[in-house]
Amino acid sequence: xxxxxxxxxxxxxxxxxxxxxxxxxxxxxxxxxxxxxxxxxxxxxxxxxxxxxxxxxxxxxxxxxxxxxxxxxxxxxxxxxxxxxxxxxxxxxxxxxxxxxxxxxxxxxxxxxxxxxxxxxxxxxxxxxxxxxxxxxxxxxxxxxxxxxxxxxxxxxxxxxxxxxxxxxxxxxxxxxxxxx
Numbered sequence: 139x140x141x142x143x144x145x146x147x148x149x150x151x152x153x154x155x156x157x158x159x160x161x162x163x164x165x166x167x168x169x170x171x172x173x174x175x176x177x178x179x180x181x182x183x184x185x186x187x188x189x190x191x192x193x194x195x196x197x198x199x200x201x202x203x204x205x206x207x208x209x210x211x212x213x214x215x216x217x218x219x220x221x222x223x224x225x226x227x228x229x230x231x232x233x234x235x236x237x238x239x240x241x242x243x244x245x246x247x248x249x250x251x252x253x254x255x256x257x258x259x260x261x262x263x264x265x266x267x268x269x270x271x272x273x274x275x276x277x278x279x280x281x282x283x284x285x286x287x288x289x290x291x292x293x294x295x296x297x298x299x300x301x302x303x304x305x306x307x308x309x310x311x312x313x314x315x316x317x318x319x
């Protein structure tokens with residue numbers, strides 16, 4: 139499949155769910171989750187904050203820092219960034235590629251499977267205008283899992299807390315947005 143075909147496939151609108159994220163069509167045997175929260179600002183404002191991945195460390199309980207790669211300075215489909223994470227005493231970094239960059243609507247990325255991290259997770263943020271602000275939805279799905287059998291229990295344990303960590307992220311985002319108003 140060519141790069142332009144992949145871009146088109148990743149950004150196709152799914153009428154069943156109303157969004158472009160791959161989560162719309164993937165069910166994970168490993169883990170997945172979705173959480174939502176209402177915030178008092180426009181979809182464009184929330185998108186601008188979330189899609190500036192260098193700010194994710196302000197809200198996420200797991201990802202404490204991100205940086206753009208390859209000279210990128212902002213979100214566009216195909217742009218890569220590196221996220222630095224901590225869960226308990228474990229620390230790791232992952233490279234991700236932006237798959238959807240639709241201002242005020244959706245922002246999505248996929249972590250890239252690598253030899254030392256043989257899994258991939260799709261992350262998506264959707265923004266819907268609602269009376270009084272925006273409904274923000276965060277979802278993730280572990281789409282690839284090639285970890286050896288002795289690591290599967292750790293992957294499953296990590297997955298058990300993903301919903302709670304996503305909710306914490308959105309609650310912190312909401313607090314940050316609404317404190318500035």
